[in-house]
Amino acid sequence: MSWFSRSRRESAPAVAQADPPEVYKSLGLSALLESMRRKGQGLRILDLGSAVGSNVEFLSELGCKLHIGDLYASRSTAVEGEELGQEFFEQLFPADAKLDVVLAWDLFNYLQRKEMARLGVLLRRHCRPGALIFALMWSQKQIPAQPIRFRIQEKGHLVYERRTELERPGPRYVPAEISGLLKGFRVDRSFLLRHGIQEYLFIRDDEEDETRAI
Amino acid sequence: MAWNKRDDQPNAPEPAPTAPRPMSSAPSAPVTSSPNPSPEPRRSGDRATIGASIIIKGDLSGGEDLVIEGRVEGKVDLKQHNVTVGRNGRVKADVFGKVITIEGEVDGNVFAQEQAILRQAGAIRGNITAPRVILEDGSRFKGSIDMEVKDSGSRHGSDRPQSPQAVETKQQAGEPAGASRAAQAG
Numbered sequence: 001m002s003w004f005s006r007s008r009r010e011s012a013p014a015v016a017q018a019d020p021p022e023v024y025k026s027l028g029l030s031a032l033l034e035s036m037r038r039k040g041q042g043l044r045i046l047d048l049g050s051a052v053g054s055n056v057e058f059l060s061e062l063g064c065k066l067h068i069g070d071l072y073a074s075r076s077t078a079v080e081g082e083e084l085g086q087e088f089f090e091q092l093f094p095a096d097a098k099l100d101v102v103l104a105w106d107l108f109n110y111l112q113r114k115e116m117a118r119l120g121v122l123l124r125r126h127c128r129p130g131a132l133i134f135a136l137m138w139s140q141k142q143i144p145a146q147p148i149r150f151r152i153q154e155k156g157h158l159v160y161e162r163r164t165e166l167e168r169p170g171p172r173y174v175p176a177e178i179s180g181l182l183k184g185f186r187v188d189r190s191f192l193l194r195h196g197i198q199e200y201l202f203i204r205d206d207e208e209d210e211t212r213a214i
Numbered sequence: 215m216a217w218n219k220r221d222d223q224p225n226a227p228e229p230a231p232t233a234p235r236p237m238s239s240a241p242s243a244p245v246t247s248s249p250n251p252s253p254e255p256r257r258s259g260d261r262a263t264i265g266a267s268i269i270i271k272g273d274l275s276g277g278e279d280l281v282i283e284g285r286v287e288g289k290v291d292l293k294q295h296n297v298t299v300g301r302n303g304r305v306k307a308d309v310f311g312k313v314i315t316i317e318g319e320v321d322g323n324v325f326a327q328e329q330a331i332l333r334q335a336g337a338i339r340g341n342i343t344a345p346r347v348i349l350e351d352g353s354r355f356k357g358s359i360d361m362e363v364k365d366s367g368s369r370h371g372s373d374r375p376q377s378p379q380a381v382e383t384k385q386q387a388g389e390p391a392g393a394s395r396a397a398q399a400g
Contacts, residue, residue, distance in 0.1 A: 003337075003339055003356065004319045004321070004337050004339070051349055052349075053349035053353075056347070056359060065359075068357060068358075069356070073356070074356070094358055
């Protein structure tokens with residue numbers, strides 16, 4: 001199945017959105033945006049989620065260059081049940097640039113541990129020292145069966161748009177385990193939110209730090 | 215359970231079947247059509263239309279607006295005119311135009327002089343270069359977005375620059391009421 005044929009299916013109306021919308025204050029996003037503003041314009045961002053117009057607008061107005069990886073749709077084109085290899089993850093990255101920010105949203109929850117490790121290797125390769133990864137990890141036993149679509153709101157809020165009402169068991173990664181899978185990164189900040197999400201900001205170590213660690 | 219299993223989407227209806235597209239067996243032919251061969255695109259006012267049964271392999275250029283409902287492989291070069299890839303359009307090419315509107319599928323890069331619009335049913339796998347980009351919710355995009363105006367030099371210093379560079383979003387009915395205000399933050 002091609003990426004395009006998947007895209008047709010995805011355009012079908014999904015779960016009815018909550019009214020009022022599910023909006024949460026995101027401390028991790030606020031910290032990320034603050035850091036991005038400090039770094040200035042021209043940042044290279046990889047959004048591993050799907051393209052959300054308002055997010056693109058928000059980030060472009062911060063003077064960022066954006067690459068959309070769309071891991072969710074790409075995964076849907078892979079052979080069902082098959083473990084995702086290095087090649088799959090490679091095609092999520094822009095070929096010609098080092099990244100400053102990666103928006104992973106809740107996608108890590110939907111990768112097997114081996115897949116996370118593979119992605120981690122590529123993240124280290126494609127990110128500059130000091131680059132930040134924004135990830136949301138579920139701490140609950142049951143999580144949405146499909147990744148949520150997150151829409152950046154003003155003042156560091158996120159709208160959660162669920163694609164399905166179904167649930168599946170969550171991986172329940174502990175911080176040490178995630179750090180182990182994302183070698184070359186360490187937890188810069190983390191925030192446990194009341195609705196069961198733990199937000200992480202991972203930061204890419206300097207090359208010197210890595211050498212020392214080895 | 216894999217996250218992309220079909221039973222994860224009980225409410226998602228199957229996509230409507232699309233009309234079978236003709237395939238060309240003559241790769242060297244610049245234009246292949248069936249069942250009614252027509253060497254000239256249909257014209258409507260100052261706008262030409264490549265019909266759903268037309269397959270074009272090669273470069274395409276001209277002096278009027280163009281609507282593509284068929285299949286194009288090669289390059290679409292209409293820098294001074296508007297290009298629309300209609301719902302049935304399948305383009306495997308770089309597309310150059312003034313205002314480029316995508317309702318079908320484009321596998322290639324999009325270079326718009328003024329504006330690129332990806333409609334809800336549209337999909338682009340490639341990069342978009344345009345001073346203004348509109349991504350409608352429900353559309354699919356994979357690639358990079360470059361909204362820099364190469365010769366303008368600098369951006370304004372505020373969080374919300376007053377430059378012509380902008381992305382607009384259009385929401386589907388029933389979407390969260392406050393969502394579009396995300397764009398107002400910064």
